[in-house]
Amino acid sequence: MMDWRWSRVDELETQEKYREAICYMHQVWQQKPMDLKVFLKLSFLCWYVVAEWGVFAASDLEEKDVEECEELLKSLTAFGHRHFQHHVEFLWLFGYMILLFPDFFGEQEQTGVYMVKRAYEMKPQDPVIQLIHLSGQQTNPYEPKLEQIRKETALVLPERFQGSGDLQRYFKEVLNRI
Numbered sequence: 501m502m503d504w505r506w507s508r509v510d511e512l513e514t515q516e517k518y519r520e521a522i523c524y525m526h527q528v529w530q531q532k533p534m535d536l537k538v539f540l541k542l543s544f545l546c547w548y549v550v551a552e553w554g555v556f557a558a559s560d561l562e563e564k565d566v567e568e569c570e571e572l573l574k575s576l577t578a579f580g581h582r583h584f585q586h587h588v589e590f591l592w593l594f595g596y597m598i599l600l601f602p603d604f605f606g607e608q609e610q611t612g613v614y615m616v617k618r619a620y621e622m623k624p625q626d627p628v629i630q631l632i633h634l635s636g637q638q639t640n641p642y643e644p645k646l647e648q649i650r651k652e653t654a655l656v657l658p659e660r661f662q663g664s665g666d667l668q669r670y671f672k673e674v675l676n677r678i
Contacts, residue, residue, distance in 0.1 A: 502537055502589050505663035509541060513666045516559040518549055522569065536584060539576065540593055544667045546573040547597045550604055570604065577605050591619035592629045599636055612636075627652040628660060628675065635678045650678065 512521035525542040532538055546569040553566045577594065584590035595615030602609045613636060619626075620633040631653045634646050653675055661668040 501660060502540075504537070504541070504661055504665065504668050506537070506541060506665065507663075509545075510663050510665035510668075513545070514664050518545065519560045519565055521545060522549070522565075522572075526572070533579070534583065536587060536589060539580065539584070540589060541665070541667060543573065543576045543580065544593065544597070544670075546570070546576065547601070547604060548666055548670065551601055573604060574606060577607070588619045588622045588626075588629070591615045591622070592632060595619060596632050627656055628671075631675060631678055653678075 509521050509525060512518075512524065522542070522545055525538060525545065529535070529538045529542050549561065549566055549569045550573060553561075553563075580590050580594055592615070595612045595618075598605050598607050598612030598615065599609060600612075602612060605611075616629070616633050616636055619629050623629055627649055630649045631646075634649060640646070657672045657675055661672050
């Protein structure tokens with residue numbers, strides 16, 4: 501389980517200083533490209549900015565920043581496929597993001613399905629991965645197994661996504677609504 505806390509980045513995101521957060525993480529990632537946490541936090545924020553651009557009216561972002569995030573996200577995706585394809589955290593997080601918005605990645609939705617499935621095969625007992633995997637299938641939303649996984653996931657979310665960054669807040673909120 502990854503510790504998603506990164507105090508400087510979490511603080512910048514809380515203050516809606518997205519440009520500064522992205523620039524900082526990008527610099528750190530260029531120095532340590534194989535640091536999975538840095539890679540995933542940067543990738544998530546780029547995805548989040550592109551997905552939520554209309555909501556960020558009060559932030560420090562301009563349209564050109566969003567376009568740069570979109571290009572960076574594509575580069576990060578290619579890098580991730582080359583270097584992190586066997587890491588469960590990469591598989592579930594990118595799989596989830598691709599499932600929701602495949603066009604952002606130049607990918608097909610099936611790529612996201614495959615990535616989440618691989619993460620599930622690697623860690624079948626992980627309630628977060630189970631929930632994302634099962635909710636991505638054409639499953640009855642009231643199926644008892646899915647209901648049980650929702651309850652298990654709700655219990656682990658506070659510990660799993662500690663901190664105040666956008667990634668942590670996003671998954672604590674969204675996974676409680678699936």
